[in-house]
Amino acid sequence: MSRIPTTLKSRIMSAEQAALLITPGMTIGMSGFTLVGYPKAIPAALAASGHATDLTLCTGASVGDDMDGVLARAGIVKRRYSYQSNKSMRTKINEGSMGYIDMHLSHVPTFINRRAGGIHVDVAVIECAAITEDGLIPAASVGASDAFVRMADKVIVELNETIPLDIIGMHDIFEIGVPPNARPIPITHPLDRVGTNYIPCPPEKIAAIIVTDVHDQYPAFIEPNEVSRVIGGHIIKFLQQEVSAGRLPENLAPLQSGVGGVANAVLQAFAEGGFRNLTMYTETFQDSALDLLDQGIIAGATTCAVSFSEAAGKRFYGNLAAYREKMILRSQELSNHAEVIRRLGLVSMNTPIEVDIYGHVNSTHIAGSSVMNGIGGSGDFARNAALNIFATESIGKGGAISCIVPMVSHVDHTEHDTQIIVTEQGVADLRWKTPRERAELLIENCASPDYKPMLRAYVEQAHKTAKGQHTPHDLKQALSWHQRFLETGSMK
Amino acid sequence: MSRIPTTLKSRIMSAEQAALLITPGMTIGMSGFTLVGYPKAIPAALAASGHATDLTLCTGASVGDDMDGVLARAGIVKRRYSYQSNKSMRTKINEGSMGYIDMHLSHVPTFINRRAGGIHVDVAVIECAAITEDGLIPAASVGASDAFVRMADKVIVELNETIPLDIIGMHDIFEIGVPPNARPIPITHPLDRVGTNYIPCPPEKIAAIIVTDVHDQYPAFIEPNEVSRVIGGHIIKFLQQEVSAGRLPENLAPLQSGVGGVANAVLQAFAEGGFRNLTMYTETFQDSALDLLDQGIIAGATTCAVSFSEAAGKRFYGNLAAYREKMILRSQELSNHAEVIRRLGLVSMNTPIEVDIYGHVNSTHIAGSSVMNGIGGSGDFARNAALNIFATESIGKGGAISCIVPMVSHVDHTEHDTQIIVTEQGVADLRWKTPRERAELLIENCASPDYKPMLRAYVEQAHKTAKGQHTPHDLKQALSWHQRFLETGSMK
Numbered sequence: 001m002s003r004i005p006t007t008l009k010s011r012i013m014s015a016e017q018a019a020l021l022i023t024p025g026m027t028i029g030m031s032g033f034t035l036v037g038y039p040k041a042i043p044a045a046l047a048a049s050g051h052a053t054d055l056t057l058c059t060g061a062s063v064g065d066d067m068d069g070v071l072a073r074a075g076i077v078k079r080r081y082s083y084q085s086n087k088s089m090r091t092k093i094n095e096g097s098m099g100y101i102d103m104h105l106s107h108v109p110t111f112i113n114r115r116a117g118g119i120h121v122d123v124a125v126i127e128c129a130a131i132t133e134d135g136l137i138p139a140a141s142v143g144a145s146d147a148f149v150r151m152a153d154k155v156i157v158e159l160n161e162t163i164p165l166d167i168i169g170m171h172d173i174f175e176i177g178v179p180p181n182a183r184p185i186p187i188t189h190p191l192d193r194v195g196t197n198y199i200p201c202p203p204e205k206i207a208a209i210i211v212t213d214v215h216d217q218y219p220a221f222i223e224p225n226e227v228s229r230v231i232g233g234h235i236i237k238f239l240q241q242e243v244s245a246g247r248l249p250e251n252l253a254p255l256q257s258g259v260g261g262v263a264n265a266v267l268q269a270f271a272e273g274g275f276r277n278l279t280m281y282t283e284t285f286q287d288s289a290l291d292l293l294d295q296g297i298i299a300g301a302t303t304c305a306v307s308f309s310e311a312a313g314k315r316f317y318g319n320l321a322a323y324r325e326k327m328i329l330r331s332q333e334l335s336n337h338a339e340v341i342r343r344l345g346l347v348s349m350n351t352p353i354e355v356d357i358y359g360h361v362n363s364t365h366i367a368g369s370s371v372m373n374g375i376g377g378s379g380d381f382a383r384n385a386a387l388n389i390f391a392t393e394s395i396g397k398g399g400a401i402s403c404i405v406p407m408v409s410h411v412d413h414t415e416h417d418t419q420i421i422v423t424e425q426g427v428a429d430l431r432w433k434t435p436r437e438r439a440e441l442l443i444e445n446c447a448s449p450d451y452k453p454m455l456r457a458y459v460e461q462a463h464k465t466a467k468g469q470h471t472p473h474d475l476k477q478a479l480s481w482h483q484r485f486l487e488t489g490s491m492k
Numbered sequence: 493m494s495r496i497p498t499t500l501k502s503r504i505m506s507a508e509q510a511a512l513l514i515t516p517g518m519t520i521g522m523s524g525f526t527l528v529g530y531p532k533a534i535p536a537a538l539a540a541s542g543h544a545t546d547l548t549l550c551t552g553a554s555v556g557d558d559m560d561g562v563l564a565r566a567g568i569v570k571r572r573y574s575y576q577s578n579k580s581m582r583t584k585i586n587e588g589s590m591g592y593i594d595m596h597l598s599h600v601p602t603f604i605n606r607r608a609g610g611i612h613v614d615v616a617v618i619e620c621a622a623i624t625e626d627g628l629i630p631a632a633s634v635g636a637s638d639a640f641v642r643m644a645d646k647v648i649v650e651l652n653e654t655i656p657l658d659i660i661g662m663h664d665i666f667e668i669g670v671p672p673n674a675r676p677i678p679i680t681h682p683l684d685r686v687g688t689n690y691i692p693c694p695p696e697k698i699a700a701i702i703v704t705d706v707h708d709q710y711p712a713f714i715e716p717n718e719v720s721r722v723i724g725g726h727i728i729k730f731l732q733q734e735v736s737a738g739r740l741p742e743n744l745a746p747l748q749s750g751v752g753g754v755a756n757a758v759l760q761a762f763a764e765g766g767f768r769n770l771t772m773y774t775e776t777f778q779d780s781a782l783d784l785l786d787q788g789i790i791a792g793a794t795t796c797a798v799s800f801s802e803a804a805g806k807r808f809y810g811n812l813a814a815y816r817e818k819m820i821l822r823s824q825e826l827s828n829h830a831e832v833i834r835r836l837g838l839v840s841m842n843t844p845i846e847v848d849i850y851g852h853v854n855s856t857h858i859a860g861s862s863v864m865n866g867i868g869g870s871g872d873f874a875r876n877a878a879l880n881i882f883a884t885e886s887i888g889k890g891g892a893i894s895c896i897v898p899m900v901s902h903v904d905h906t907e908h909d910t911q912i913i914v915t916e917q918g919v920a921d922l923r924w925k926t927p928r929e930r931a932e933l934l935i936e937n938c939a940s941p942d943y944k945p946m947l948r949a950y951v952e953q954a955h956k957t958a959k960g961q962h963t964p965h966d967l968k969q970a971l972s973w974h975q976r977f978l979e980t981g982s983m984k
Contacts, residue, residue: 096961179837345671370960431609468862469588
């Protein structure tokens with residue numbers, strides 16, 4: 001099968017030519033989600049030519065260094081929307097030389113579809129496996145590409161020949177519509193297919209096609225350490241107790257799992273939890289999830305992207321036809337949609353930067369001022385999941401940081417949203433707990449023994465000095481741990 | 493028509509007898525939402541006898557002083573769930589002698605239906621207009637009563653004879669179900685009826701019926717002051733601009749409006765905005781909304797409760813049959829459900845306590861430690877609405893407090909959630925704005941001139957001292973305004 005209809009072959013051109021469609025000050029929507037499915041040729045061409053300055057760049061979520069890194073170092077991105085995790089870009093943002101707006105991933109496509117706040121996408125740049133008469137077959141992530149294609153004036157397609165055509169049929173693209181004409185999303189099981197296997201795109205909108213053969217960069221698989229394994233064990237035990245109490249079915253509920261080492265370790269722990277016939281409804285699908293799928297522990301999954309190491313990637317791309325039966329790739333509008341997350345009753349698992357004694361979670365900032373990556377989908381999932389779990393090591397930087405603090409330096413998930421906090425020390429179930437009960441649970445069950453005396457002393461001082469005893473804080477000391485860290489390199 | 497089937501008449505008893513069904517340590521679910529539809533006789537009987545101590549009390553939302561106040565002063569409530577706005581209760585909570593868990597209102601019924609965290613309702617006490625063969629006809633609020641009735645071991649009904657039977661047919665009760673068997677909510681317009689006009693309840697579950705004739709306490713209608721009127725005018729102008737730009741239809745989108753003086757003033761402003769055929773999808777419906785309905789400006793509304801002054805209440809209860817055509821009373825599970833709020837694309841309007849320069853909103857706490865009322869439904873609506881507006885006067889306590897501060901002392905809505913901030917000074921549209929742009933907009937457009945120099949000085953100092961320039965904070969000073977207020981009674 002050809003990757004492109006004959007009628008469109010005349011629009012094939014070089015990346016350098018296509019990049020000229022992008023002019024200074026434009027807003028560009030690019031495909032890509034968790035380091036997969038992002039354009040590679042156009043970013044390189046834009047960086048090389050440097051002609052298109054002051055760009056506003058919006059993606060689904062994080063992309064590889066050959067996009068965000070290249071564009072950041074070229075200095076042509078003025079504003080970056082929704083999520084990034086790139087070192088060069090983060091440096092620019094925290095220097096104050098690049099603007100960054102950190103949004104819930106579910107909000108991005110709906111804001112674009114509604115032109116909220118006047119946003120207009122001038123050009124969409126979408127990596128695809130193929131173009132059909134009906135539209136675009138995305139690569140191994142969908143992200144916000146459907147919204148970008150729908151709303152952009154012009155579409156540039158990067159046709160990546162490294163992606164096996166067996167990926168056709170794995171996607172499920174559904175247009176919810178814009179209020180007052182939005183419609184119910186008829187998904188009642190993670191594997192329900194409700195849309196088309198392509199992103200609808202009128203052929204006349206495709207302004208340029210570039211043929212590429214550069215594979216996504218494979219993220220390194222981080223082998224879980226002992227601490228992460230203990231955290232995974234705590235979560236499994238907690239879920240087993242929920243099943244025993246009759247509050248979750250034996251195959252639990254569709255799982256959502258964040259990215260990174262702890263998340264991978266937690267999923268690995270499911271291999272020994274005795275669970276079967278699990279499902280996932282998630283925004284990214286890592287190595288450990290693929291292992292569970294291969295072992296038959298996970299029966300099927302919806303995801304917005306796959307994000308595999310080289311070894312797992314080879315397994316996946318070499319057997320796409322088989323995985324297509326058990327996996328669906330959806331846009332982030334659907335994978336992260338409050339409607340579906342609530343209906344399916346997800347169990348959501350994410351990794352915070354720090355948690356405070358009252359259960360507020362910081363997922364984005366270091367010491368209040370510097371952004372790390374962004375909130376990503378953690379808010380979409382945590383707020384709407386039936387059960388949410390935030391899991392982290394109790395300390396960081398070799399003990400210089402406590403991940404349980406008196407007051408987080410930035411709030412991304414409020415006390416009203418958080419439920420279960422897990423560290424290698426243990427589990428704090430915050431549901432139906434008062435702020436003061438939460439403080440005791442978090443300190444005694446989750447904090448590192450190295451920081452427990454300091455945390456208890458803070459609570460005692462707060463009880464003494466606070467006028468209100470509902471959520472006692474000593475405002476003079478509440479952020480002093482972060483201030484000390486900034487001054488001395490340690491919270492101790 | 494009789495208010496009760498003949499077969500159930502034998503279960504009529506005195507409140508004193510019925511109260512004995514409640515024993516120490518029980519968890520009680522009581523009807524009531526924004527001061528309407530709560531039981532009056534059982535709380536009085538419980539307070540008088542004092543036999544049932546250490547109660548855990550859960551309601552839909554706030555109730556009258558003849559319930560929360562009476563129970564708080566009797567000292568028999570150990571834990572209070574989800575929302576309150578009562579002075580006596582607030583005092584107990586902030587003294588630390590009563591536990592309070594402040595939850596998103598949409599979460600309450602779903603947690604109860606799923607028995608999340610092991611919650612079990614022993615007895616439901618529900619004020620009703622009537623009992624039919626099928627179930628219960630609630631009073632003028634639904635709240636979480638459907639969930640309480642479903643999950644409780646026993647139900648006590650307070651049959652309130654002051655409520656006209658014409659209210660029958662105004663309610664719409666829909667059971668979503670519990671995952672994995674939850675189903676889509678088929679509402680695509682605020683006036684769609686999708687369920688029954690009663691709360692299903694097996695007759696054998698009704699353990700006692702008490703006949704009462706005490707009307708809900710009428711909240712005082714607060715006549716808008718000039719400042720609130722200016723705020724309302726800013727909002728109308730902003731919405732007119734959205735319509736002109738083609739981003740909202742001429743009849744806007746279903747409106748949600750919070751409670752209180754500013755909210756009432758904002759709705760009043762719609763009378764002069766030139767809008768027609770508006771709808772509401774909201775959790776409470778106040779005097780000014782009823783005026784708009786009578787004037788034909790609002791064509792129809794879904795609400796979880798009505799909360800009228802005595803004059804408006806008489807108009808409403810005297811013409812129930814007519815209002816039934818234009819109004820639907822739903823449970824808070826539906827009125828506040830993320831699924832419907834997103835689908836309908838609501839315009840949400842709520843009143844914060846304070847907003848910080850980066851757009852985080854505090855809706856619940858004074859100076860970090862004392863709770864005021866609770867988050868209520870503001871998080872359900874703000875997070876999921878297409879457009880959210882937080883409107884407040886720029887100063888409080890005669891100028892001793894600035895409602896725009898360097899850092900809020902408690903975060904209930906994060907920077908990721910907030911969009912439009914309005915004070916009498918002007919409007920800050922935070923969408924697609926970086927944290928530093930937000931700070932400038934909020935200070936220059938929304939802060940009081942009295943506090944602008946101090947806010948600008950904070951920003952300058954933060955830019956100088958912060959390591960990260962994404963969200964620059966000076967952690968030593970960030971909470972100093974609240975600390976100063978605690979020490980001197982003024983933020984100045």
